[in-house]
Amino acid sequence: MAGAMPRERLERVTAWGGADGVMAYVYRPTTGAGIVRAFEAARASGRSVGLRGAGQSYGDAALNAENVCLDLSRMDRILDWDPDGGRIRVEPGVTIRRLWRHTIEDGWWPPVVPGTMAVSLGGGVAMNFHGKNNWKMGPIGDHVLALDVLMPSGDLVRCSRDAEAELFHAVIGGFGMLGCIVSVELQMKRVHSGLLEVEAVPATDLADMVGIFEGRRDEADYLVGWVDCFARGDRAGRGLVHAARHLAPGEDPAPAQTLRPVHQELPDTLLGVVPKSIMWGLMRPFVNDPGVRLVNTAKYHQSRVAGRHRYRQSHVGFAFLLDYVPGWQRAYGPGGLIQFQSFIPAARAGDTFPALLETARAHGCTPYLGVFKRHRPDDFLMTHAVDGYSMAMDFKVTTRGRRRLWRATEAMAQVVVDAAGRFYPAKDSTLAPEPYAAALGPERLARFRTLKTRWDPEHLLQTNLSRRLLGVP
Amino acid sequence: MAHLDPTLPWSRAIIVGASTGIGAALARRLGQAGTRLALVARRGPLLEALADEIAAADAPRPIVLAHDVTDGASVPPLLEQLCRELEGLDLFVYAAGIMPRIDESTYDTALDHGVVEVNLLGAMAWINAVAPRFERAGRGTIVGLSSVAGDRGRRGYPAYNASKAALSTYLEAIRNRVARAGVTVVTVKPGPVETPMTDGMTRLPFLIPADEAARIVLAAAARGRHEVYVPWRWRPIMLAIRAIPSRLFRRLDL
Numbered sequence: 001m002a003g004a005m006p007r008e009r010l011e012r013v014t015a016w017g018g019a020d021g022v023m024a025y026v027y028r029p030t031t032g033a034g035i036v037r038a039f040e041a042a043r044a045s046g047r048s049v050g051l052r053g054a055g056q057s058y059g060d061a062a063l064n065a066e067n068v069c070l071d072l073s074r075m076d077r078i079l080d081w082d083p084d085g086g087r088i089r090v091e092p093g094v095t096i097r098r099l100w101r102h103t104i105e106d107g108w109w110p111p112v113v114p115g116t117m118a119v120s121l122g123g124g125v126a127m128n129f130h131g132k133n134n135w136k137m138g139p140i141g142d143h144v145l146a147l148d149v150l151m152p153s154g155d156l157v158r159c160s161r162d163a164e165a166e167l168f169h170a171v172i173g174g175f176g177m178l179g180c181i182v183s184v185e186l187q188m189k190r191v192h193s194g195l196l197e198v199e200a201v202p203a204t205d206l207a208d209m210v211g212i213f214e215g216r217r218d219e220a221d222y223l224v225g226w227v228d229c230f231a232r233g234d235r236a237g238r239g240l241v242h243a244a245r246h247l248a249p250g251e252d253p254a255p256a257q258t259l260r261p262v263h264q265e266l267p268d269t270l271l272g273v274v275p276k277s278i279m280w281g282l283m284r285p286f287v288n289d290p291g292v293r294l295v296n297t298a299k300y301h302q303s304r305v306a307g308r309h310r311y312r313q314s315h316v317g318f319a320f321l322l323d324y325v326p327g328w329q330r331a332y333g334p335g336g337l338i339q340f341q342s343f344i345p346a347a348r349a350g351d352t353f354p355a356l357l358e359t360a361r362a363h364g365c366t367p368y369l370g371v372f373k374r375h376r377p378d379d380f381l382m383t384h385a386v387d388g389y390s391m392a393m394d395f396k397v398t399t400r401g402r403r404r405l406w407r408a409t410e411a412m413a414q415v416v417v418d419a420a421g422r423f424y425p426a427k428d429s430t431l432a433p434e435p436y437a438a439a440l441g442p443e444r445l446a447r448f449r450t451l452k453t454r455w456d457p458e459h460l461l462q463t464n465l466s467r468r469l470l471g472v473p
Numbered sequence: 474m475a476h477l478d479p480t481l482p483w484s485r486a487i488i489v490g491a492s493t494g495i496g497a498a499l500a501r502r503l504g505q506a507g508t509r510l511a512l513v514a515r516r517g518p519l520l521e522a523l524a525d526e527i528a529a530a531d532a533p534r535p536i537v538l539a540h541d542v543t544d545g546a547s548v549p550p551l552l553e554q555l556c557r558e559l560e561g562l563d564l565f566v567y568a569a570g571i572m573p574r575i576d577e578s579t580y581d582t583a584l585d586h587g588v589v590e591v592n593l594l595g596a597m598a599w600i601n602a603v604a605p606r607f608e609r610a611g612r613g614t615i616v617g618l619s620s621v622a623g624d625r626g627r628r629g630y631p632a633y634n635a636s637k638a639a640l641s642t643y644l645e646a647i648r649n650r651v652a653r654a655g656v657t658v659v660t661v662k663p664g665p666v667e668t669p670m671t672d673g674m675t676r677l678p679f680l681i682p683a684d685e686a687a688r689i690v691l692a693a694a695a696r697g698r699h700e701v702y703v704p705w706r707w708r709p710i711m712l713a714i715r716a717i718p719s720r721l722f723r724r725l726d727l
Contacts, residue, residue: 004553022561023561023562066557066560066561
């Protein structure tokens with residue numbers, strides 16, 4: 001038997017959605033040398049190392065049960081910033097929050113952001129996150145200029161589109177399986193205002209929503225749809241689309257004002273009175289089938305009454321909806337939540353998403369939140385994107401309903417595979433190896449395994465997710 | 474996969490003393506509920522047979538480990554190894570226990586030491602390793618199989634009574650330590666159960682099958698009960714028996 005790990009490092013590490021959690025030996029290095037020491041400690045005890053950024057993945061992507069968890073959140077220095085060219089180099093633990101706060105006053109905004117600013121750049125690049133502008137700007141990886149990656153061997157490899165290009169395109173999106181990203185060089189996007197021009201458009205059903213998206217693809221910079229997953233039949237897919245575009249120079253009379261971080265802050269209270277720190281507790285009584293059905297119906301009809309309308313909103317206010325209520329996942333109760341997000345080619349989207357919702361319902365599970373987005377293919381080996389649409393569906397997990405929900409997602413995964421769709425590891429909690437391989441394609445998987453053998457032959461880097469999707473080495 | 478009871482909240486469990494009796498019955502039930510199991514007992518071949526039986530019922534095959542609970546020093550690394558193989562731990566059951574057949578003229582120190590070592594010191598060795606882990610996790614369930622026999626000292630089995638009384642008190646103390654961290658400790662007090670321990674004994678009141686005992690234990694543990702009599706009717710009975718003054722008790726044929 002291999003050597004023992006220091007017991008005082010044993011900590012509980014949880015999935016962000018709260019539906020999964022493990023015990024792991026946690027190391028929080030601040031330097032590359034610290035990472036190498038953690039690699040060596042793991043090796044000496046015959047254990048694997050799972051990389052963890054800000055721990056914002058919904059499922060088990062940053063969990064490594066009973067093995068080493070390398071938490072990179074303390075490596076959070078901004079290494080270099082060029083306010084003229086908008087190039088920034090950061091350590092992996094720097095969050096999107098730190099990033100935009102550092103750059104916005106110079107007129108630069110991250111080219112791609114997810115729905116929360118709590119994610120780290122290291123984790124985000126490893127997952128290759130996308131935003132509400134994926135069809136236009138691609139994933140975050142499209143804006144990464146170069147990466148420094150600390151390989152399991154201890155070698156530091158600088159990779160980009162010019163050097164070690166194959167590794168570059170596999171580390172981005174490779175969910176931490178090839179090496180530990182220790183610096184990210186990113187090209188930011190020039191903005192001329194701290195505000196966006198937003199248009200809210202109710203959608204009566206899924207076809208209507210697709211029509212709204214297609215009609216605004218050229219003019220909009222961001223598109224996102226909220227879907228009321230309780231609506232059925234000819235109302236299936238009803239919801240509300242938010243389209244937004246950046247302001248051109250001159251449209252904002254006082255950009256120096258709106259580009260200040262203080263102008264971007266989210267409100268401390270909701271509806272003017274409720275402190276947002278207690279909001280999740282107030283939401284909790286409604287996070288069940290009748291409660292969400294009621295809230296969804298009210299929200300949809302309210303949006304119908306308001307009709308199509310335009311307003312200006314800060315970047316933060318528009319981009320980071322998930323940050324309005326901190327800890328909102330706790331409103332789902334002790335069982336937490338999982339998300340099932342699938343990416344479906346445009347031609348199949350109209351049939352497939354209603355079929356997914358019906359499959360979930362047939363198992364007695366209805367998503368409490370549905371989010372609809374437009375995507376385009378990208379150059380990354382472990383890509384999750386397609387030329388089409390994605391729907392992210394949040395499901396409540398309970399002790400009693402857990403097995404039923406897992407069976408539901410198993411059936412849904414088959415629907416996705418049959419529609420030539422894809423999955424996204426940052427969101428996944430339930431996928432089996434077969435549908436994952438089928439969705440990604442055997443050729444990509446084989447190339448990935450070849451890279452893994454080359455850069456991490458001893459399989460030092462593993463997570464619960466990697467063992468679930470790729471098998472136990 | 475067959476699921477007898479989908480409400481059992483544990484996905485990974487270790488059962489010490491799993492080869493026969495209530496421990497084996499708990500293993501069968503948890504196995505059928507889909508819990509990943511590590512089975513620990515002195516007699517490896519019995520565990521292998523039980524693991525085969527559980528696997529044949531379309532459940533994941535349990536990990537088996539031959540271990541003598543009187544070897545307390547080996548427990549911490551064994552626990553670490555089992556947790557690693559299970560990829561975690563939610564439930565720990567201490568079901569090892571012995572009751573050597575003696576008559577009222579037996580005064581045998583070696584025999585009594587053996588009883589205390591298995592019934593009490595083994596439990597301490599395992600729970601001392603498991604409790605701090607669960608405390609750190611802020612969750613977890615520890616089930617200790619004590620006995621109604623620990624509630625009074627009777628003339629038949631003094632060492633057995635004393636070992637179970639000490640185990641009950643020990644479990645209560647551990648519960649008071651770890652409860653605030655969110656860890657559940659369940660003291661189980663079965664009356665007579667059809668197991669190898671009671672084989673051949675006659676006139677046993679309220680004798681129940683081991684599987685029925687296992688069902689009651691798991692239901693109580695899932696609800697986070699502190700102390701469970703198996704079956705429940707032993708609770709009022711033992712309440713009454715405990716209330717009997719010692720002077721009277723020694724004259725009674727209880």
